Amino acid sequence: MASTQTRQTTRTDVDAFLRGIARGFAGALLFSIPMLMTMEMWFLGFYMSRERLLLLLILNMPLLLVLSHRIGFEHTATWTQSARDAIVAYGMGIIASAAILVLLGVVTIDMPPDQWIGMVAVQAVPASIGAMLGRSQLSMSDDDDEDGDNEDEREEKPGTSYATELFMMAVGALFLSLNLAPTEEMILLAYKMTPWHALALAVISILLMHGFVYALAFRGSHSLQQDEPRWHAFIRFTLPGYVVALAVSLYALWTFERLDGMAAIEALLVVIVLAFPAAVGAAAARLIL
Amino acid sequence: MSSNPNNIEQLRPHWIEWLTGLVSLAAICAVIGWLAVDIWTTDDRQPELVARVVSAEKVATGFQVVFELRNRATLAAAGVEVRAQLSQQARLVEEAEVTFDYVAAGSTARGAVIFENDPARLALSIRAVGFTEP
Secondary structure, eight states, rough: HHHHHHHHHHHHHHHHHHHHHHHHHHHHHHHHHHTTTOHHHHHHHHHSSSSHHHHHHHHHHHHHHHHHHTTTGOOOOOOOHHHHHHHHHHHHHHHEEEEEEEETSOOTTTTTTTHHHHHHHHHHHHHHHHHHHHHTTTTTHHHHGHHHHHHHHHHSSTSSHHHHHHHHHHHHHHHHHHTTTTTTHHHHHHHSSOHHHHHHHHHHHHHHIIIIIIIIITTTTOOOOSOOHHHHIIIIHHHHHHHOOOOOOHHHHHHHTOOTTOHHHHHHHHHHHHHHHHHHHHHHHHHOO | OOOOOOOOOGGGGOOOHHHHHHHHHHHHHHHHHHHHHHHHHHOOOOOEEEEEEEEEEEEEEEEEEEEEEESSSOEEEEEEEEEEEEETTTTEEEEEEEEEEEEEEOOEEEEEESSSGGGSSSSSEEEEEEEEEE
């Protein structure tokens, strides 16, 4: 009797885990296909500086770990479990990227290892974030009944703090940045724009961020308390959020060697151009994650 | 405590949140100020491209001359065509061409031309011969 029960529990766990894996792959595909089918991303794989690629791959680990702890597979409780899930997501990102690149004929057998490893590695970062997000975002339907409990748990966890909020914004910003930073359009747009355009874009980005989270009644919207002035949240969340978007944009552009040899003012224009989608990504992350 | 414990805005803010907010405000003002200063102090000048030889070395297929192209103006140039010539006493010996996708304002871009003849023994000139506006 007891053994049957144990087996059933184990069976359910395995099923849930496999379902999690399938969702992870779905998420990896959903989030990384735009990048897998972008020409610049393939080229980056073999020409980008190996030091910067290594840094990106290493930074992705703590990012996945915290993300996993916050939302990941099977609502992990301990850091050990989070680490396991982060590694699984990273692995799925690598496998999914490699499989798609082979399927599309971008990676071929006669290619030197240095080239295809670089290509897969650079794609694996967004794919692994996708795997992690996919798991949490695609699994809403059957986790609905748990939501009430989760919110109570979240409240007790010290993790859902101000820092987490900023972290989530960084993840959202990074996600859209990784999509757009490698493309030539970011640079071209900056060249076409005058500083006036950039100034307007920066202001619009900040207003959009604020509007996304507070003004529009999306699911997960953050409402303000009646007695609190509007500008409080603007100073505490929206402005730091935009700085996060700027910083993430700068990092993504630097990683993909888009700013090398560029004058500071020109680089600033490119960063502001990329910070526009990054800001929208950051605001969306606050609502979704 | 509020009815929705998931809503971070309704918790009492820690002083560090205000500090972050103010530092962010300062950072954004700095960025916007920088742009504003740039708007007031610089006027639009058409691209002005100057090449400078960085290195010249013998490679398997000839002599490779690496050069740096600097755009000293305030507007970016696209499709920059650069022509390099080797000449001896005003007689053209060899010519090579290369095109840069972009050279941003006030920025540099690197490229190389490959000659059959040794540029050290001949007169070398590298210059941009045309560009488009992005």
